[in-house]
Amino acid sequence: MNAAAAGYALICFDGLNLLIDQHAIVSLENMVTLRDGDDEVKASEIIEGNACEVHSLTAHLSVANRVDTRCRYIVVLQADKQRFGITADSVQSLLIQDPTLHSLPVCMNISESPIKAYVQIEERIAFCCDVGALWGHINSSESRHECGA
Amino acid sequence: MNAGHNAVLFEFTNGRHAAIGLHEVAELVMSPRLVNVPLAPDYCHSLCIWQDRAIPFVELAPLIGQRTLKKISLALVVTYFAQSNGEQRWGALGLSTYFRMMSVSDDAACLLPQDSPAWPSIAHSCFQLVDENVPILNLNALFEQRLQLIP
Numbered sequence: 298m299n300a301a302a303a304g305y306a307l308i309c310f311d312g313l314n315l316l317i318d319q320h321a322i323v324s325l326e327n328m329v330t331l332r333d334g335d336d337e338v339k340a341s342e343i344i345e346g347n348a349c350e351v352h353s354l355t356a357h358l359s360v361a362n363r364v365d366t367r368c369r370y371i372v373v374l375q376a377d378k379q380r381f382g383i384t385a386d387s388v389q390s391l392l393i394q395d396p397t398l399h400s401l402p403v404c405m406n407i408s409e410s411p412i413k414a415y416v417q418i419e420e421r422i423a424f425c426c427d428v429g430a431l432w433g434h435i436n437s438s439e440s441r442h443e444c445g446a
Numbered sequence: 447m448n449a450g451h452n453a454v455l456f457e458f459t460n461g462r463h464a465a466i467g468l469h470e471v472a473e474l475v476m477s478p479r480l481v482n483v484p485l486a487p488d489y490c491h492s493l494c495i496w497q498d499r500a501i502p503f504v505e506l507a508p509l510i511g512q513r514t515l516k517k518i519s520l521a522l523v524v525t526y527f528a529q530s531n532g533e534q535r536w537g538a539l540g541l542s543t544y545f546r547m548m549s550v551s552d553d554a555a556c557l558l559p560q561d562s563p564a565w566p567s568i569a570h571s572c573f574q575l576v577d578e579n580v581p582i583l584n585l586n587a588l589f590e591q592r593l594q595l596i597p
Binding site for chain 1: 485486498500502503545591592
């Protein structure tokens with residue numbers, strides 16, 4: 298697979314490292330601010346005046362029943378015309394300019410999956426995630442088989 | 447190692463065995479480092495980090511519709527040449543117990559087990575070992591295609 302041309306952000310939650318095109322990130326919100334004291338963040342949250350759904354995902358990319366308020370951030374993503382947020386423990390720019398993307402082995406490649414490739418970053422593996430496909434996955438019945446968070 | 451050994455036999459679930467060619471074995475890794483791959487099929491749910499490579503980690507039991515009853519704590523790293531381009535590749539088979547080397551001759555050939563329709567897709571031959579039909583895995587088929595899970 299060709300080296301990536303665009304910049305990437307490394308988004309971590311539930312032990313999973315996702316690599317997302319930085320252009321797809323609309324904003325990064327601090328969960329503490331949104332929590333506003335004692336009320337738990339609802340799955341539908343107003344962020345900067347723009348209403349968008351917020352979800353917590355598990356390491357298996359299943360949608361948790363409730364937003365995980367232990368996460369520090371909400372990353373607001375833009376997928377085509379749809380804007381949505383996912384909670385994250387950490388978000389950082391990938392310092393490597395042109396990471397080498399490796400295709401997933403054929404035996405574990407699923408056509409509907411938003412993950413098609415991975416990058417080795419020192420000791421870590423980060424999975425490249427297409428935001429449009431992630432939004433499609435979040436809205437599919439397949440993503441809601443597990444409970445969590 | 448006995449000079450006559452040409453196969454490696456391993457148990458993939460209670461009392462069930464499969465084999466690969468001895469020349470296909472690269473290394474046995476204890477406590478392999480695995481990274482879960484989201485949405486990957488149950489039988490190959492992880493990448494195994496081996497010698498700075500991330501290689502697919504496969505468990506046979508779920509693939510043929512059986513449960514993995516023992517804890518998988520070993521990775522048998524195997525190597526094969528991709529049929530598509532002749533490139534050397536590596537994969538890992540999850541094991542719960544050590545493998546053993548053995549000699550297999552052509553006169554032990556038999557039919558594949560009938561307990562799973564997956565066998566013809568992932569095994570290229572089979573031999574009789576006491577009262578068990580032991581499939582010999584086709585590693586290219588196992589790692590280089592997306593297989594249907596048997597419910």
